[in-house]
Structures are given as C-alpha cells and as structure tokens.
Amino acid sequence: MSETAPAATERGLWQRNKWLLLRRTTQFSILFLFLLGPWFGIWWLKGNLASSVVLDTIGLTDPFILLQSLASGHAAGQAAVFGAVIVLMFYLLVGGRVYCSWVCPINVVTDAANWLRNRLKLNLSWQLKKSTRLWIMVMALATSAITGAIAWEAVNPITMLQRGLVFGMGLAWVIVLAVFLFDLVVTRRGWCSHLCPVGAFYGLVGKRSLVRMNAPERTACTDCGDCFRVCPEPHVIIPALKPEKDTDTSVILDSDCTNCGRCIDVCDEEVFRFSTRFG
C-alpha cells in the first residue's frame, strides 16, 4: 500500500517498502499466532489482545484495559497486573505507539482507508483536534469509574475486530466498517490520529520510551515532502527535520510518532533511521 509513487531511483522496491512489509508481517503474524490454536490446535498464543498467555507460561495484559478495570473498582488478579507490567516495559523500550503501527489490527484498516482516500483524491477533511483522543481516554476512564464496567470495551474497534477474528465476529464488522468509512470520507487519518484513546494511552507511554525515529542526515533533505505525505502524524517530523537551530536534536521526540518507519522507506535521500532517544 504505497501512499505515494516515489520517483524512479536506484533504491529498489524492497528498500522503498521494507519497513511497511516488516510491519504488515508482524501484524499478521501476531494474528496468525492467535489463530493457530482455534485453527490447528497449536496453543502457542492463547487468549486475545486484551489478555493472553504465551507458551502456557508468560501472561500478557493490555494496560489500558486493566486501568479501566481498576477505575471500575475491581482489584485485578496478580496475573493480570504482572502481564500489564511486562507489556508496559516492552513499549517503554520499543516506543509507545509501536502498538499502533506494529500490533494493532485496526491500523491495517485505517491505512487501507487512507490509501483509498489518496487514490480517489478525496481531499475534503473535517478538522478534528489531536487532543480529542486524550479527552476520549479520560472520558473512558471516568465512564468506567461511574458505571463499574470496562467502558471502552463496549465499543473498542481494536478488540472487536481481533476478538471477532479469533473467537467469532458477530456484528463487530459494523464497527470496523464505520472506522474505515470515517477515515475514508470524513477525516483524513481520523481514527488513529485523532480519536482512538488506546493510541492516546500508548502515546503517553511513549513519552519516555527508548527507540526513536531520527533524521541524522537532515542536511541532505531536498524538501520533496514525501515523508510528510506518508506520515500519519506529520507534525512530529518538523522539529527534527527543520529545526529552529542547527544544534537542535534530529531525534523525533514527539510521542505521537508511531515508529512505523515509513519515512525511512519513502525518503530517497536516506535522511531517516532508527536510533535511541539519545541520538
């Protein structure tokens, strides 16, 4: 799904799509691992994205769902708390919103919507504030506290889709279709970059995370704009690529960056690479 057709260069097809392919492979592999059980009776990964067990030993739990459970007033079991700590440590290492671009199945849906939006040249976009998702996150926690139920799970398209594929879809596809159409015709990158409270939560985790996108060769930038066009959160690139002072860091420190690596793919001048937050 290449969002823009890059000019013909010496960089081959693989180099221009490497991170995208790695990402899709990871997303589908995780889903496939969950499906190995119900399809072939191989239970390497059991459960779903809310909580799972790896190789019958390591438990993993989604920290945002657990947080809502705690807000609802339930003292969660030890296994769930340990599982959430492991997941948090992982994303603190590799980048908070790595969840968005490397794990989340909805990312495939919204990327597809964005691709189609570009193909059909649908340029109208209803403006939404970036902060909306943070407010929705707060709202989900408050609603959990008031109703005593895990509120966001009543509508969360991520777990709806993934649980649907692994346990049985029901009418969950309606919600997924709604997200697709919203991104296609209402707001560009509407769901992931403006509304999703799960992304907002992992963004907060990412404020302190280690692995970062970096633009060390920014002086080679030809202002072609390819990275801005392909990036789901283009505002994060500006301070690193076009700094006010030459001494400013070339590391993308904005935690909205999803570490998707598409900027590496599309940049013919090879300006970007992964690094740590320290450069």
Place this chain on the structure above:
Amino acid sequence: MKSNMSDRLNRRQFIGQCAHTVGSMSILGLLLGTYTRQSASTPARAIRPPGAIAEEDFTGACVRCGLCVRDCPYDTLKLAEFGSDVATGTPYFIARDIPCEMCEDIPCVAACPTDALSKDLTDIRDADMGVAVLTGPDTCYSVTGVAHCRACYVACPIRDEAITMEQKRVGNRIYFEPTVHAQHCTGCGKCEQGCVTEEASIKVLPRHLAKHDAGRIA
C-alpha cells in the same frame, strides 16, 4: 488597552473551548455509559462460568480475553459476540446446548488472569452459577404421569443433594416431582440439557435472577 481586549477574548475563547470539550465528552460519556449499562443486563438464558463474581462487578473485572473459554475442556463457554444480548466479549454458556461439566480442577477459574472468576472457588460443588427451576410442571413427563422419567435427576452430577425425586400425591394420583435444593444446586445445567421434553421442563436461572442465598462464595 488593545492587548487587554485580545487577552480577554483569548481567555473567553479558552474557557469556551474547555466548556466545549467537557460538554462533548460528557455527552459521549453519557452515551457510552448508558450503552455499557444496557448491554450489561444479561439475559436469563446466559449463565456465567463457575466462580464469576457478582454480575454488577463482573463487567468491570472481566477483560474479555477468553482464556477461560480456551481452557474449558468441554467447549462449554463462549465469548459474547457484538450484537448479541450479553455484554460484548464476556464469557457465558447456554445450558441446553453445552452445560458445565463441573470439572474437579476448575480449569476456567485457574485460567482467569483478573480474578473475575474468583480463585476463592476451590471446590466446584460450591459453585453458584445459578439454580435449576422446574419451569414446566405441566410438561414434565414425571409430573404429568406420561412416563417414569427421571432424566434430570440422573443427569445431575450431585443428585440426591441438589436434586431429588419427591413423591407427591394429588387426590388418588401419586407421582414423582424433580425437586431442586437451591443450597446445593450449582447451576451447572446438566439437568436442563438432559431433560427429554422438547422445550426443557427444568431450566437453570442465572444467579443474579434466581437471587437465592448467594453468599457461599462471597
């Protein structure tokens, strides 16, 4: 003067924006809350797994992971699909389809990471998923005298404690009535599944509807 004006305007704009955000989020929260509440009104057919904490706490505790479903050796448990009338993603079973076999090691409870299925349940006989009720005294073969049926009684894993065939007499007619003893019945649903009438004459009511003494597993 001028900067003062624009300051005031900015502040007014800022307050307006805050009010707008809080307002829209409250509306969203209200919608979501109402929806969550409504979708948590579990129907009578759906029985929660053994050890499930009180229904009003369950939807806050269960993260909808399905680990209990996966570890049930009899495929009893299902995760509610979006659009069904059980809160989406939460586990339940339909006794008439596949009842709970009352496993001695209670694998569903062992699998639950959140303690939505309480680890305090160590003896499956203390489980309190619901209670069986003779809902069809007018169809039960034994009560109506159609046959010497005692299928429910035979099906019960703890027969003679949870269910007995009591001799009754109406006028000159003597018959045997399946009689459930709520303090022992776990709500496993074996009797409901075993009942030979087309529509089961004995059915399990989920605990939150049966409302008998539910204090045994706190």
